[in-house]
Amino acid sequence: MTQQPTSDERRPANEGRKAADRNRAALVTAAREVYAEYGLDAPLSAIARRAGVGQGVLYRHFPDRAAVATAILDENVGQIERAAAAQGADIAGILGVLTWHQTQSTAFIDILHADGAAGRSGIPAYASTLSGRVERALRAHLPDGHRLAAAEDDLMIAVAMVSGAVTGPTREQREHRALAAWRLLGVEVGPVRPFDR
Amino acid sequence: MTQQPTSDERRPANEGRKAADRNRAALVTAAREVYAEYGLDAPLSAIARRAGVGQGVLYRHFPDRAAVATAILDENVGQIERAAAAQGADIAGILGVLTWHQTQSTAFIDILHADGAAGRSGIPAYASTLSGRVERALRAHLPDGHRLAAAEDDLMIAVAMVSGAVTGPTREQREHRALAAWRLLGVEVGPVRPFDR
Amino acid sequence: MTQQPTSDERRPANEGRKAADRNRAALVTAAREVYAEYGLDAPLSAIARRAGVGQGVLYRHFPDRAAVATAILDENVGQIERAAAAQGADIAGILGVLTWHQTQSTAFIDILHADGAAGRSGIPAYASTLSGRVERALRAHLPDGHRLAAAEDDLMIAVAMVSGAVTGPTREQREHRALAAWRLLGVEVGPVRPFDR
Amino acid sequence: MTQQPTSDERRPANEGRKAADRNRAALVTAAREVYAEYGLDAPLSAIARRAGVGQGVLYRHFPDRAAVATAILDENVGQIERAAAAQGADIAGILGVLTWHQTQSTAFIDILHADGAAGRSGIPAYASTLSGRVERALRAHLPDGHRLAAAEDDLMIAVAMVSGAVTGPTREQREHRALAAWRLLGVEVGPVRPFDR
DNA sequence: AATGAATGAGGATTCATTCAT
DNA sequence: GATGAATGAATCCTCATTCAT
Numbered sequence: 001m002t003q004q005p006t007s008d009e010r011r012p013a014n015e016g017r018k019a020a021d022r023n024r025a026a027l028v029t030a031a032r033e034v035y036a037e038y039g040l041d042a043p044l045s046a047i048a049r050r051a052g053v054g055q056g057v058l059y060r061h062f063p064d065r066a067a068v069a070t071a072i073l074d075e076n077v078g079q080i081e082r083a084a085a086a087q088g089a090d091i092a093g094i095l096g097v098l099t100w101h102q103t104q105s106t107a108f109i110d111i112l113h114a115d116g117a118a119g120r121s122g123i124p125a126y127a128s129t130l131s132g133r134v135e136r137a138l139r140a141h142l143p144d145g146h147r148l149a150a151a152e153d154d155l156m157i158a159v160a161m162v163s164g165a166v167t168g169p170t171r172e173q174r175e176h177r178a179l180a181a182w183r184l185l186g187v188e189v190g191p192v193r194p195f196d197r
Numbered sequence: 198m199t200q201q202p203t204s205d206e207r208r209p210a211n212e213g214r215k216a217a218d219r220n221r222a223a224l225v226t227a228a229r230e231v232y233a234e235y236g237l238d239a240p241l242s243a244i245a246r247r248a249g250v251g252q253g254v255l256y257r258h259f260p261d262r263a264a265v266a267t268a269i270l271d272e273n274v275g276q277i278e279r280a281a282a283a284q285g286a287d288i289a290g291i292l293g294v295l296t297w298h299q300t301q302s303t304a305f306i307d308i309l310h311a312d313g314a315a316g317r318s319g320i321p322a323y324a325s326t327l328s329g330r331v332e333r334a335l336r337a338h339l340p341d342g343h344r345l346a347a348a349e350d351d352l353m354i355a356v357a358m359v360s361g362a363v364t365g366p367t368r369e370q371r372e373h374r375a376l377a378a379w380r381l382l383g384v385e386v387g388p389v390r391p392f393d394r
Numbered sequence: 395m396t397q398q399p400t401s402d403e404r405r406p407a408n409e410g411r412k413a414a415d416r417n418r419a420a421l422v423t424a425a426r427e428v429y430a431e432y433g434l435d436a437p438l439s440a441i442a443r444r445a446g447v448g449q450g451v452l453y454r455h456f457p458d459r460a461a462v463a464t465a466i467l468d469e470n471v472g473q474i475e476r477a478a479a480a481q482g483a484d485i486a487g488i489l490g491v492l493t494w495h496q497t498q499s500t501a502f503i504d505i506l507h508a509d510g511a512a513g514r515s516g517i518p519a520y521a522s523t524l525s526g527r528v529e530r531a532l533r534a535h536l537p538d539g540h541r542l543a544a545a546e547d548d549l550m551i552a553v554a555m556v557s558g559a560v561t562g563p564t565r566e567q568r569e570h571r572a573l574a575a576w577r578l579l580g581v582e583v584g585p586v587r588p589f590d591r
Numbered sequence: 592m593t594q595q596p597t598s599d600e601r602r603p604a605n606e607g608r609k610a611a612d613r614n615r616a617a618l619v620t621a622a623r624e625v626y627a628e629y630g631l632d633a634p635l636s637a638i639a640r641r642a643g644v645g646q647g648v649l650y651r652h653f654p655d656r657a658a659v660a661t662a663i664l665d666e667n668v669g670q671i672e673r674a675a676a677a678q679g680a681d682i683a684g685i686l687g688v689l690t691w692h693q694t695q696s697t698a699f700i701d702i703l704h705a706d707g708a709a710g711r712s713g714i715p716a717y718a719s720t721l722s723g724r725v726e727r728a729l730r731a732h733l734p735d736g737h738r739l740a741a742a743e744d745d746l747m748i749a750v751a752m753v754s755g756a757v758t759g760p761t762r763e764q765r766e767h768r769a770l771a772a773w774r775l776l777g778v779e780v781g782p783v784r785p786f787d788r
Numbered sequence: 789a790a791t792g793a794a795t796g797a798g799g800a801t802t803c804a805t806t807c808a809t
Numbered sequence: 810g811a812t813g814a815a816t817g818a819a820t821c822c823t824c825a826t827t828c829a830t
Binding site for chain 5: 412413437438439440449450453458459
């Protein structure tokens, strides 16, 4: 029919342009939390609600669901890349950062699962891209004799395996299980921590 | 009013009973197919449709979504238990049957992931129960010196790890990855096959 | 995330299977009214609301917007076809029935406007189909010497012209204008009436 | 604080004024294009975007959706009025200009349809006003014996009829149909062209 | 006077779940 | 016992309109 006459009632403040950056940040934070808790399938409205903004704001900043996920996970992946690029980076240290993100965010695990599996709902194309970036960052620092350097696929299969092991309600428990997984693989891992500097 | 002069005696709704069993079986089969194809989030209506029954029938047999999943997976778990109970069962053989189900059904992987993780959508409490049964079946045949017998958790963490590795569009690819995962763990696995009889 | 737990509150009656036909009829009636009033772009929710049913019912009976429109307009077009097939049908009489529907429903006018114009939003493909049926029904009874038999396009251009003239708040006014339009075209029209028998 | 030693005197926001006019013109042009392409229901944001201004500017110049449409169409109607006022204007020539606008702009057709028809979405009251101006411009040059001079309403009904006939994806096709329509009405039309100067 | 961010209503569509027949 | 219709909540997405800067 026609349009939306907007009920004219009271309109809860327009904090103006300054709020834009704040809102984007709030959205990113909210998305990170919501994704961590519910995974990549979480409703976008939940993210907007937790960020304390209207749905339209979310769509202004991110054109679609993929954009939100990419923005969040891009930061996670970026940390791993920076960890790899850092001076004196070794594979154990980078795996420590990787493991940190695995224990933090369900969504991050989802993309590592994604691996080559496009097509299944909830594991969309952008996940492969991000997964690929993680692989490159790791492989660049994988020494020749390393346990995971034998076969082509071993590296990412191992990462997926650890992702599979990371479950549990608390971060501590997830970290415990992640470390157990690496140990079962016979792979040494550095301190589990973010690389935010 | 309309008398039905059947064979000799009036069979008291025995027909209904038999139809009920038939429906239940059809639902289980349908659910297995639908879950394998779409995952645990598949609409229940799709299951009823594929089973060729009304939705009400589904609800008669299974009070809620969890009950459907449980019933399906119960059959999977049952096979593993029977494999374990079979004469001459060894851990490698049982793991082969387990691996078969991992490569067959996305849903089955979900419950093994579930482990202790309640709260995440689609991985509710009942999964723990099933997961526990798998664990008992395996542990009963785990020899003392086995690679996974060292620490309490190692067995199921390893299973979860393999589940994490199992991705890909074709069953062949999933089997390939599963075997690669077991190899990385240094665990020997028997032939990957169902235990249907 | 998960599903819709449905608030459990009170559920406003389920009138059972018998209501199905009644509801479909109510939907068709409602759609006819809403379309007549607002045209083909009317919100589907308005139709469901006027029919007194939930939105889901509408989607059960009609898979998409096109199906609703087709169902409604199919009946209109069908009347014209039946008028053409009736014993002793002549072009003036058929045009009278056509004109009746033009004065009744904005949506019907929309499809005649549609003519060959697919692509524009709100004038979708099915409109062309319906428009084509109207054309065939009319042309079959168009005598050789008829005013609109000269050029290929003249017939449907004339129909579109009359559609263009049919505006106004009351049906009476619309009929008045329709007749004026036919008169300006020098085309004789029979009684303006439905052909419901 | 920061003094601006411009040319000689301080021009009091004359710059702002000029920019405002420029913006208004840009909006009118943009709206014309957008309306021609998407029809009267096009989002206002699209118009602002194409004009290269913020949405606020649009609302400054035009209080509501109707005002935008009016402004655009006002220019079209103005051309017809100027054509009518031009030296040596005759009804055929004026109809040629009218027809030009009918073939150019979907929106323009809408207002001629509108005629007396308020209530339908997108064809609000202001359309009547514009339609009335077109009528006056035409009627002033309608000779007594003209085909459309017989009955009071005939003139605008004929215009609406031609509007109804004007459909099709290309301007050429629309012009072809418009001319066919006038021919069916037995009305002579001058060259189909704008009257821009 | 311009900008463009934010709000939030509206409409589409999908399903879980109940219940008359 | 089975059927399948109905309900309605939830999610997605799009825009009109306001307003701080």
